Amino acid sequence: MSEEKLESLGSIPNINDIHAMFFDMDDTLVKYREPVLAGFESIREIVPEMKDNTAEEMEEQFRKLFTFDPVFRKEISYKDDVNARIGEILNSHGKNVSDAELKHFSGVFWRAFWKKRRMVDGAKDLLQMCKTKNIPVAIITNGNPQIQFRTMIRLRLHDFVDVILTPRNAEELKPNPLLFMKAMNLFNVGPEGVVMVGDSISSDIKGAINSGIVPIWFNNSKRNKPGDVEVAEVESFSELVNIIR
């Protein structure tokens, strides 16, 4: 382990000094990219026009087509927005779909998505540890509320998570500190001894820094750390559990 990494890990408090733990949901506690890829893989299998494209390419297009505002302002439901994006991706590869076909393809997408929507390895162990130690746990997510609440129910996350906060207006989006402050108020704790674990530097880590709490970068996919951010970095939950206990 490099000296720099060792030094950054020093910012992570011991479990007995942690007053609350905040987590990002997508690709931190719960898999997101893998379920989306599975969704596109299952569409590829039944649409001959897509056979020369990879699920990764479709996922990238899917991400780029997302426009936050109309969904946020409820001009379009998240589900309809996903359908529209799937339709557009197929269209751009020469597959013109009828409404009925689109409905079928989006059904195929969501079935594959939910099948792979699982907890990230080791996440449950850390949540169990928090529960045993009576450390309150919040999920702070920029994700779509309907998807996130359904995820909570399907994965029985309420057994471990005290509160899930999703933004209701643009000001509450991470990295704005508002939702972090809200979670601290709910748990009646100050920033000291509060930890945020997340995979996104721009929303989770910057948000934690903006809120004065300890950021931990969950770098499960082994990306390069940007040079201008000082943050402790872990590659897995088992690594994090070993550090805090």
Ligand SMILES: [Mg+2]
């Ligand atoms: Mg995330």
